[in-house]
Amino acid sequence: MKELEIQRAAHLLEQEFGSNWRAIAEELGTEGLRKRVGKDLTSFMAFPNRGNGGDSHWRGNCSPEVVSAVLRYVLDTKKYYGKDTSTFTLLDPMSGSGTSQYAANKYQVRSLLYDLNPAPLCGRGNWNALKNEVDDSADLIFFHPPYHNIIKYSGTMWGSPHPDDLSRCESYEDFLEKLNYCVRKFFFALRKDGRLAILVGDIRTKGKFYSIQHDMMRMGNFESFLVKGQFNCVSDSQTYRKPFIPIVTEYLLVYHKPDALMVPFSWKRNDQFSVTCVDLESLTWHHLIRMTLEYMGGQAFLSELYDFLKGHPKSQKNCHYQERIRATLYEHPSEYVPVSRGCFRLIYAVA
Numbered sequence: 637m638k639e640l641e642i643q644r645a646a647h648l649l650e651q652e653f654g655s656n657w658r659a660i661a662e663e664l665g666t667e668g669l670r671k672r673v674g675k676d677l678t679s680f681m682a683f684p685n686r687g688n689g690g691d692s693h694w695r696g697n698c699s700p701e702v703v704s705a706v707l708r709y710v711l712d713t714k715k716y717y718g719k720d721t722s723t724f725t726l727l728d729p730m731s732g733s734g735t736s737q738y739a740a741n742k743y744q745v746r747s748l749l750y751d752l753n754p755a756p757l758c759g760r761g762n763w764n765a766l767k768n769e770v771d772d773s774a775d776l777i778f779f780h781p782p783y784h785n786i787i788k789y790s791g792t793m794w795g796s797p798h799p800d801d802l803s804r805c806e807s808y809e810d811f812l813e814k815l816n817y818c819v820r821k822f823f824f825a826l827r828k829d830g831r832l833a834i835l836v837g838d839i840r841t842k843g844k845f846y847s848i849q850h851d852m853m854r855m856g857n858f859e860s861f862l863v864k865g866q867f868n869c870v871s872d873s874q875t876y877r878k879p880f881i882p883i884v885t886e887y888l889l890v891y892h893k894p895d896a897l898m899v900p901f902s903w904k905r906n907d908q909f910s911v912t913c914v915d916l917e918s919l920t921w922h923h924l925i926r927m928t929l930e931y932m933g934g935q936a937f938l939s940e941l942y943d944f945l946k947g948h949p950k951s952q953k954n955c956h957y958q959e960r961i962r963a964t965l966y967e968h969p970s971e972y973v974p975v976s977r978g979c980f981r982l983i984y985a986v987a
């Protein structure tokens with residue numbers, strides 16, 4: 637058994653480092669090796685040195701190490717459960733510079749690459765995720781879409797502006813709708829026991845933060861959420877006057893398709909409500925009054941509060957709502973200061 641394991645380790649080292657693996661292994665030592673080879677895919681990845689494969693000059697390209705790591709994991713998992721991998725297929729339906737092909741070649745698996753670009757560096761061009769059929773099926777679909785309009789592909793990286801280019805959507809909502817369509821389409825193209833691995837980053841555009849990974853729909857069993865450090869971004873070299881939290885990570889979301897027909901999914905719903913119209917158990921009189929005072933500029937007379945809150949569902953249920961409002965103001969002296977007869981100010985409001 638031990639002998640077999642050693643053989644397997646040697647095989648993995650050879651795959652990872654090539655024929656010079658013995659010398660490299662000696663230099664790295666066991667701790668370094670543990671972090672670099674085998675099943676050491678963890679929920680955090682960082683590849684400051686991008687590595688070879690694909691084109692590092694193609695804007696928005698990803699490190700081949702990302703595809704390799706997830707491919708290796710899926711292959712290892714299949715082998716662990718005694719599944720056949722002879723027909724294993726990796727599909728990258730938005731393949732850009734062709735990074736996935738390098739990973740597939742490294743692990744000697746069949747790869748299929750598609751892109752809307754009519755003349756991609758490798759794979760099938762002129763393939764439109766919003767219109768064309770996925771002719772093939774796959775065990776792993778590595779899906780790396782544009783991050784909305786952060787990098788425009790058609791018209792800048794290739795050809796002329798294309799209406800179905802995901803980097804040229806009218807709005808973030810339009811982008812999400814098309815992205816979710818792709819998620820469904822690619823999930824249906826998975827074989828049973830397959831995985832959909834989606835690499836996406838959050839974005840800030842015109843000062844607004846959008847979390848693509850948070851907003852997009854989920855399909856299949858959510859198997860892992862990997863955080864990946866971002867390196868060599870154009871934004872790294874820019875300086876900004878307004879304070880904000882820079883985005884330095886992106887995410888690899890891995891979904892498993894456990895069943896041929898049953899599809900687990902979840903969909904995020906965005907909405908908003910006004911606290912003036914709802915009565916929630918978690919919304920106390922205190923914070924309802926506090927927020928109302930904020931709305932009124934930080935200070936108000938009792939009569940103004942009574943008037944403003946008389947139609948609130950809480951008041952509708954309480955015929956003594958005026959007494960309740962008055963009592964609440966006195967019960968929280970750390971938040972409300974009486975400024976004159978029947979007039980209250982929030983402690984943190986600018987006088």
Ligand SMILES: C[S@@+](CC[C@H](N)C(=O)[O-])C[C@H]1O[C@@H](n2cnc3c(N)ncnc32)[C@H](O)[C@@H]1O
Nearest residue numbers: 697698730732733735752764765780789801802
């Ligand atoms: C982030 S890049 C992929 C980069 C790639 N992983 C690499 O390492 O080079 C996204 C790709 O999606 C392609 N794309 C955009 N809209 C598409 C569509 N509707 N159908 C197919 N590909 C599309 C773009 O042409 C671009 O090459």
